[in-house]
Amino acid sequence: MSLIVQKYGGSSVQDAESIKRVARRIVETKQAGNQVVVVVSAMGDTTDELLDLASDIADTPPLREMDILLSSGERMSMALLAMAIYELGETAQSFTGSQAGMITDAIHGKARIIEVSPKRVQEAVDTGHVGIVAGFQGMSRESKDITTMGRGGSDTTAVALAAALNADACEIYTDVDGIFTADPRVVKSARKIDTITSEDMLEMAAAGSKVLHLRSVEYARRFGVKLHVRSSFSSKEGTWVIPDESQTVTIKEGEPLEQPIISGVAHDDSEGKLTITGVPDVPGKAAEIFNHIAQAGINIDMIVQDISLETQTTNISFTLPGAEGERAQRILYEHKDAIAFKELHFVPQVGKVSLIGGGMRTHPGVSARFFTALRDAGINIGLISTSEIRVSVITDVELLDKAVKAIHTAFGLDADVEAQVYAGTGR
């Protein structure tokens, strides 16, 4: 008998009607002969409402109490979902993160999972119940306190449970049909991807794709969990995210799908770009600069350095979350004399477009085709950053959508053209 983990987000359970609809789906899955474990988020806007209540009371609420407050949202939805399942003639048992064996570290608000011991959940499904687990929460091993896991917490709960229970699949239900070759709101001709490797999905998520959180994809990759991202509003197949290229997923009878070379195009407009000019070209300057930035807890994305042979100075540019720009500049100015740079230039918002595909490793010519497509579309290229399976550029944010479309077309992603077409062009 298969064991399937299903995760439903807040918009899927926003009111009584939605909860009943999700319950019907769960019961169908069970009656098709599967053991079913469900991870559920808080209803609709509950988490935001709780945050509002807290901010009415305190400017900086203590994190331990914040976690207790926020975790009550998932408890409500899990209990109501269990009740809806009973109404349909099946039985269900709901479990808090703690009862489901989600053991975390002690960092309130963004706890990491240390261990998963879902004994009670396993017993529940083995005795014929649907097992329901509150997403986004766990228990600190150290203090026995309730913890919440931060962004992507419910997805991560689902993946972690799927790994620990050795599930046959982990279905992530959302309000879109799956992962697309580009954001369908930007590229109308974007196609739904049938399968994608975890590795490519990781890059897509890091590069701006918002459907799946980076963290849960990484967890799935590490523990070999197959993810199926699909719509909670239809029964269409979604996108399979598979941990390993050598694994294939049979979707149509007898016809395994192999991995296309290119998975898709991602974009991100949340970053700014900071350029430090006239940095003396002596060892240790980059380390000094990025230590200051890191100590302030600011994450850096792309870094580029060029040297001016005439002046023996370098210019260092890097991208960071746009909202952190002010703070980063302040920190660098505080240490201006020590670093001895000339000037700072900050662009609050830049556009980043990325092409992702595991196949890049073995298929030369991808970067060339990428830059050519951008040139032909009149897109200026700022910073460039590449990895084995990704090539990204920074450009003006006003040109971002145009860049995404140009790349999508150049790689044959929007026509009904097979992936093999672009194989073999020289790198």
Add this chain to the structure above:
Amino acid sequence: MSLIVQKYGGSSVQDAESIKRVARRIVETKQAGNQVVVVVSAMGDTTDELLDLASDIADTPPLREMDILLSSGERMSMALLAMAIYELGETAQSFTGSQAGMITDAIHGKARIIEVSPKRVQEAVDTGHVGIVAGFQGMSRESKDITTMGRGGSDTTAVALAAALNADACEIYTDVDGIFTADPRVVKSARKIDTITSEDMLEMAAAGSKVLHLRSVEYARRFGVKLHVRSSFSSKEGTWVIPDESQTVTIKEGEPLEQPIISGVAHDDSEGKLTITGVPDVPGKAAEIFNHIAQAGINIDMIVQDISLETQTTNISFTLPGAEGERAQRILYEHKDAIAFKELHFVPQVGKVSLIGGGMRTHPGVSARFFTALRDAGINIGLISTSEIRVSVITDVELLDKAVKAIHTAFGLDADVEAQVYAGTGR
């Protein structure tokens, strides 16, 4: 250092403003040199809203899940209260019923406390925190599931904690100034009682007084906990409910208060009266009748039987919750032939007025004065029921308020007259 347990009900914490007000009170109590443990109910109407959500989804929701749903209310309010205390410069730690060591039986929806092990709460106050505990909930020893305690649950949590922590006092905060000699909405001249024994309070609660739940008073009596029932809107002294007559509470300097003979007058209009006529006067008939009623889970209050010497039959009358009247009649009709009664008469709503006072034991003449007062006020007396410390009668519900006032006046409760005045009249 004193340890004080304070309990705040739903109306005391109904919104952000109320929560902040309660937090100020808690902090004042702590800064006056006490260790403070707070038991809190869900905010305002939260519990009702959760019940509504559940009924939108299921007709008869499973009880285990219902407890999970309902218990989230107290978790929200305890976390918000902790945050408000932090804002005032003190520290607090909140605990679920389970974390606070409230161990119960497995009866969801009306769990009884088996054991209280408040180790973490004690540690919290010993290290200078305010300890906050979610009222109304615990954990089943057997199944490790969350349980809720039914009516009076939060009061009972507070009393149980006070007993286990050996608290110096257990303050029950409510929206009235304390326990009154009669319901102040019926008797304008009712006085606030300064002290009352648990024993008298038990009878008052059983006889209709709604301020304190029977269950928490019994727990306080059994474990020797002193209760202080007071208003959350003022700092006036309320009513002390003391476990033992021999204990006294010093309220004014150097002036211990002794127990007045009469505590007060209670009334109840929630009962109906069922009369079974022509029951054969043979042994076992009463047992047969009340076994049927008991098996249906219906609680009986007062029972009266009279015998007709001519017809060798008896009439049995009893009072029960008005809402159970239909069901009780149905059950008796089902067994009509076996019981062999003649007819059933049901009055859906009767009035019950009770005079309560431990001093009745040692002061004769109370019943006589009671009946005289009712006669003088033109109140007809139906059933009579007495105990050592209580005398109750059933009358027409339309005459109930008049009866309450008449008794209150007859026993000198509304004038500024000392209790001693009515001692010594023959019983």
